[in-house]
Amino acid sequence: MDKQNSKLRWLIFASVLFTYLIMSSQRxxxxxxxxxxxxDFGVAASTIGLVTSIQFFVYTFLQIPMGIxxxxxxxxxxxxxxxxxxxxxxxxxSLSTHEFILFFARILTGIGDATIWVNMVLILRQWFTEKEFTRFIGFAGMTGSLGFLLATVPFSxxxxxxxxxxxxxxAGVFLCLCSLFLYLVLVKKAKQELFVKSKMKREKTSVLLRRIFSTRQAWALFLCHxxxxxxxxxxxxxxxVPYMMDVYGMTRLDASQLIMISLIGALIGAPLIGWVSSCLKSLKRPYVVFHITVLLCWSTILLFKAYPPFSLLVILFFIIGFGFxxxxxxxxxxxxxxxxxESGIVSGFANTGGFLSAVLLPSAFGYILDHFQSTxxxxxxxxxxxxxxxxxFSxxxxxxxxxxxxxxKDEEQDTKRKKGKKVDRDRENACHY
Known part of the structure; x- marks a missing residue:
């Protein structure tokens, strides 16, 4: 089958992205x-923070192994x-009766979630040309933000x-049906094998990993993510949601609406920031600006002792989402x-940094809440x-x-230096004549 000219690829594209939408919403x-x-379970805030973060921990740990x-x-x-x-x-x-079952359930969810991004990218690469892939991978990224948006007012x-x-x-039953539909589309209808064994050079992968862990640029990307x-x-x-309910006395539905504003900021920010960076012909300068902006937003909430005026809070949440x-x-x-x-493994390493912080923050925040409530x-x-x-973290x-x-930027500076040296040499030669 000529995959990149098949009409079936659009069904595959829609089914894979729809599954990603539902899975990302459950994060x-x-x-x-x-x-x-x-x-319901009579547990402390730190325990719930750990239950929340365990999925991100599993997701983080499995990123590079899943690529292999x-x-x-x-x-x-x-x-x-x-x-x-x-x-x-x-x-x-949904059926759990004990916090240990909650832990197990989120671990299982994290294992499944860890499969989606890497394999979705590989499937899109198989079924679409290089130009189409570049365009549609952007849609895939926006689908993740739409999943977070789905987990606000609609899920509330x-x-x-x-x-x-x-x-x-x-949601769980619906995802199981999505899995069945993916099997029918990717294997039965596309007439593809479920398992494809291929030889892989393990030594090359280990060499790449050692090189990545010793590279300043990779660690810089890890930290900024x-x-x-x-x-x-x-x-x-x-x-x-608990913050807005406890501090501002909001209902769950109203709090989820404010989160939705933040997610809308993220949806707008992703393509707009990419356009700005392309116009400036620089990636670092706009990235520095938005890191500073997000840091200032979190610091402003802290400056108002976690209780800024509500109108300001709405603006801050939108900007934080936009910066994200x-x-x-x-x-x-x-x-x-x-x-x-090397780009795939480096991307996985950088992505590990992002989700590692998503693991640490809920637990740290929960421990702080428990400490001050008890004291x-x-x-x-x-x-x-x-x-x-x-x-x-910011x-x-x-x-x-x-x-x-x-x-x-470095290459442009090197070019300017070389041009400057050439001009100096020409001047010296002219003086000799």
Whole structure:
């Protein structure tokens, strides 16, 4: 089958991205019911923070191994089984009666979630030409933000109608059906094998990994993704809704609407920031600006002792979301700085930084809340000191983006130096004559 000229590729494109939409929504959806979980299971905020972050930990740990497995056995199996595992994990989550079952369910969900991005990229690469792939991978990135958006007001409405257990049960069953549909499309209808065994040079991979871990540029990208992604996803996916309910006395639906404003900012920011950087012919300068902007936003919330005027809070959340859209520049720098043979692993390494911070922030925030509730009994003080966490994370991100060496800019400076030396030599020669 000529995949890149087949009409079937559009069905594959739609089905894969739709599955990614539903799966990405379940990364932050548990943040909508944080307070209900604490009440129903009688657990502390730190425990719920750990339950929330465990999925991101599993996702982070499996990024590079998943890339190796996908290269060896093909993307079809892992994408199909990943959607099924995520669905089963969410179903168990909805039926859980103990916090240990919650942990197990989120671990299973994290294993399934870890399969989606790498294998989706490989499938799109197989079925679309190079130009189409470049254009559609941007749509894939926006689909993730749309998934976060789905986990705000729409999923909140579903929770109100069905209860939190019914809403998550529905999402889990729906993802299992998506897995079945992917099997019918990718394997049966496309007449492709579920498993594709291919030889892989393990030694080459180990050499690349050693090179990456000793490269300043890779660590700079790791840090800037750590700062820009974790503060946003980690907070939105865990404590944003409880914060607005506890501090501002908002309903769950109203709080989710404010999160939706932040996610709209992310949707607008991603393509607009890419356009700005292309106009400026620089990746580092706009990235530095947006890292500073996000740091100032978190610091402003801290300056108002976690209780800024509501109109200002809306603006700050929108700007933080808009700044989060700049995280795509991390992978633009990867493409600029590393050869094609290394870009996949470097992208996985940088992405690991982002989701590692998403693992750490909910737990750290939860421990701070528990500490101040037990010592002073003030939830407001807990949130105030809790916001120190995203401020610190943003400082790490700013350090990382400052450490980035922009290859294009450096090459232009080298060219100017060479031209200047040539002019000097010409002048010297002219003086001799």
């Amino acid at each position: 932050t959806a548990p943040g909508l019911i944080t307070d209900q979980l604490m009440t 497995l996908a290269d060896r056995y093909g993307p079809n199996f892992f994408l199909i089984i990943g959607a099924a595992l995520t669905g089963i994990g969410i179903i168990i989550y 409405v579903l929770i109100v109608l069905l209860g939190w257990r019914g809403a998550f049960l529905f 750590f700062g820009i992604v974790g503060g946003y996803i980690g907070f939105i996916g865990s404590w944003a 859209g700049s995280n795509s520049l991390t992978f633009a720098v990867v493409r600029q700085s590393f050869p094609m043979t 002073s009994g003030s939830i407001g003080d807990g949130y105030y000191y809790g916001f120190i966490t995203p401020v610190i 400082i790490f991100g700013l350090v990382g983006v400052i450490l980035i060496k922009e290859k294009q």
